[in-house]
Each structure stands twice: as structure tokens, then as C-alpha cells.
Amino acid sequence: MRTKSLLVxxxxxxxxxxxxxxxxxxxxxxxxxxxxxxxxxxxxxxxLYAGVHTEKPTAAxxxxxxxxxxxxxxxxxxxxxxxxxxxxxxxxxxxPIDRYxxxxxxxxxxKYYSVDNTIYITARDLTxxxxxxxxxxxxxxxxxxxxxFDLSDKTAAMKEARAAAMKNAKSQxxxxxxxxxxxxxxITNISYTDSTPYVYAEMGRxxxxxxxIQANVPIEPGQMTITASVxxxxxxx
Numbered sequence: 182m183r184t185k186s187l188l189v190x191x192x193x194x195x196x197x198x199x200x201x202x203x204x205x206x207x208x209x210x211x212x213x214x215x216x217x218x219x220x221x222x223x224x225x226x227x228x229l230y231a232g233v234h235t236e237k238p239t240a241a242x243x244x245x246x247x248x249x250x251x252x253x254x255x256x257x258x259x260x261x262x263x264x265x266x267x268x269x270x271x272x273x274x275x276x277p278i279d280r281y282x283x284x285x286x287x288x289x290x291x292k293y294y295s296v297d298n299t300i301y302i303t304a305r306d307l308t309x310x311x312x313x314x315x316x317x318x319x320x321x322x323x324x325x326x327x328x329x330f331d332l333s334d335k336t337a338a339m340k341e342a343r344a345a346a347m348k349n350a351k352s353q354x355x356x357x358x359x360x361x362x363x364x365x366x367x368i369t370n371i372s373y374t375d376s377t378p379y380v381y382a383e384m385g386r387x388x389x390x391x392x393x394i395q396a397n398v399p400i401e402p403g404q405m406t407i408t409a410s411v412x413x414x415x416x417x418x
Contacts, residue, residue, distance in 0.1 A: 211369065212357060212417050216350025218342040218409045224330035224402040227310055230271060231317045232299040232324035240275060240294045247296040250321040254300060257320030261313060267303035299324070305333075307402055330402040339375060342409035346373075350413040363417040370414040377407050 233251045237243035258268055273296075280291040302317075304310050307330075314325060332338065358365050 209369075210363070210417050212354055212361075212363070212365070212415045214350045214353040214357065214413055214415075216346040216348070216353065216411045216413060218345025218347070218349055218411075220338045220342045220345065220407045221404045222332050222335075222338050222407060224332055224405055225305075225307065226331050226333045227304040227307060227402065228329045228331065229302050229304065229314075230299050230324075230326035231302055231322040232297055232326070233321055234323050235296045236278075236293055237296075238293050240277075240296075243294040243296040244275060247298050251298045251300070254317050254320045254322050257316050258300075258302065258313075261316050262306075262309075263302065263304070263313070267305065269301045271299040271301040273298050297324075299326075330405065332405065335377060335407060338407045339377075339409065342375065342407045343373065343411070346409040346411045347413070350411050354413065354415050358415075358417060361417075366416040366418055368413055369416050370412075372412045373409065375407070375409045377405065 231254060233247055233254060235243050235247035235250065237246055255268060259265065275294060275296045277292045278295055280289045280293060281287065282289055300322075302313075304313055310328070314328075318325070354365055
């Protein structure tokens with residue numbers, strides 16, 4: 182019985198020693214703020230989709246006609262000065278379409294075939310963008326989708342936006358700490374996100390190679406906004 186009591190005492194002493202060595206539960210107080218930084222930039226590059234839409238009685242005729250017209254567009258782009266690396270086939274599709282009687286609206290049992298070939302173009306000289314659009318339309322492109330503007334290298338702009346976001350977060354933290362009569366100690370956590378929306382110039386269908394779009398279309402890229410957001414946690418005392 183005495184041995185058992187001694188063993189229990191040793192276990193209790195060990196437990197007390199371990200609890201003394203364990204780190205104390207954190208009682209630090211914190212302040213969390215969200216900072217936002219924005220930088221306005223002027224785009225220097227554009228992306229656009231130029232397409233050729235063809236409809237013919239047979240699939241073979243539709244594909245052949247579309248291929249020839251698309252090749253004209255590609256040749257015109259190269260002659261304009263667009264590098265081969267900046268011309269990509271984005272999509273190609275072919276599908277049958279039922280013919281309907283115009284008087285009754287019922288299917289006639291006949292079909293025709295529709296082919297679409299879309300080219301993705303990178304325009305690196307925005308001063309010539311209007312002339313480029315006119316060139317592809319005259320060459321045979323009859324669909325021009327939205328023109329998307331961007332900045333080729335956003336590294337410096339993103340760095341500036343992040344710095345502005347951190348400055349904004351610090352300013353808020355100092356203001357709130359002063360209002361609460363507490364002091365900032367150190368940053369304990371930072372999380373970060375960024376956003377760069379594209380600028381679009383909406384375009385519709387062109388004239389199908391007949392010069393249905395006026396030469397040197399006026400296109401203004403405007404400005405883009407790069408936004409950086411940070412969530413910063415400060416220890417306070």
C-alpha cells in the first residue's frame with residue numbers, strides 16, 4: 182500500500198513538472214486591418230479574335246471556302262507586320278443547319294453547313310490597331326470579337342500597388358490603435374490578393390471582306406486599374 186502511494190506521488194510530481202514547462206497559452210491581443218492599393222496604367226498591348234464564318238450547301242464546300250478566306254486573313258496579317266508567333270488558331274467548328282420553308286416555317290429536309298474559324302491575334306503596336314482591324318476585315322474576316330487591352334509587363338505596377346496597400350493598412354492600424362488607446366507591437370500575419378481587370382472595346386460583325394468597316398477605326402485603350410489588397414494582423418498592447 183505504501184509503494185502504491187509513493188508511485189502516485191511520483192506521477193503527480195511529474196505531471197506538475199510537465200505543466201510548468203509547457204508554454205503558457207497565448208494571451209496576445211491583435212488588431213486586423215485590410216489595406217487597398219491602386220495603380221492606374223496605360224495598356225501597351227491588345228488581344229483580339231478575328232473570325233471567318235462561311236455557309237455552303239455541303240460540308241466540303243463550306244470547309245474549302247472557309248479555309249481559303251481564313252488563309253487570306255492570315256496572309257494579310259503577316260503582310261501588315263504581325264509576327265507568326267502572334268497569330269494562333271483559336272477555334273474551328275462545323276455543323277449542319279436545317280433549312281426551313283419561309284412560308285410555313287417547317288423543315289424542308291435539306292441542310293446547309295456552317296463553318297467558323299477564329300484567329301487569336303496579339304497586337305503589340307496600339308497606334309496601328311485601327312489599321313489592323315481594317316486590314317483583317319478587308320482580307321475576309323467577317324466577325325471581330327471584343328478587343329482586350331493589357332499591359333505586357335505588370336511587374337513594376339504590381340509592386341507599386343502592393344506598397345500602396347501596405348501603406349494604407351499601416352495608416353488604418355495606426356489610426357485605430359490611437360482611437361483605442363493601444364500601441365502597435367509587430368505584424369503577426371499578412372495575406373495578399375491582387376486584381377487586374379482587362380479593358381475591353383466591344384466589336385461586332387464586320388463586313389465580310391467587302392470593306393464594311395471604315396479604315397483606321399478609332400480605338401482608345403484608356404487606362405487599366407491594378408488593385409492589390411492586403412489583410413494585416415498586428416499585435417497590440
